[in-house]
Amino acid sequence: MSADNVEDQVARPxxxxxxxxxxxxxxxxxxxR
Structure with missing residues (x-):
C-alpha cells in the first residue's frame, strides 16, 4: 500500500x-464464508 492510497482512503471514506x-x-x- 502506498501513501497516496492511504490519503485517498482518508479523503474518500x-x-x-x-x-x-x-x-x-x-x-x-x-x-x-
Missing part, C-alpha cells in the same frame, strides 16, 4: 471501504 474490501477478504478468507 466511501471509496475507502470498497478499496479495502478486497484486502480484507484476502487477509481473512474465513470472512467470505
Amino acid at each position: 466511501g471509496e475507502a471501504t470498497t478499496t479495502v474490501e478486497p484486502f480484507r477478504w484476502q487477509l481473512d478468507p474465513a470472512a467470505l
Whole structure:
C-alpha cells in the first residue's frame, strides 16, 4: 500500500471501504464464508 492510497482512503471514506474490501477478504478468507 502506498501513501497516496492511504490519503485517498482518508479523503474518500466511501471509496475507502470498497478499496479495502478486497484486502480484507484476502487477509481473512474465513470472512467470505
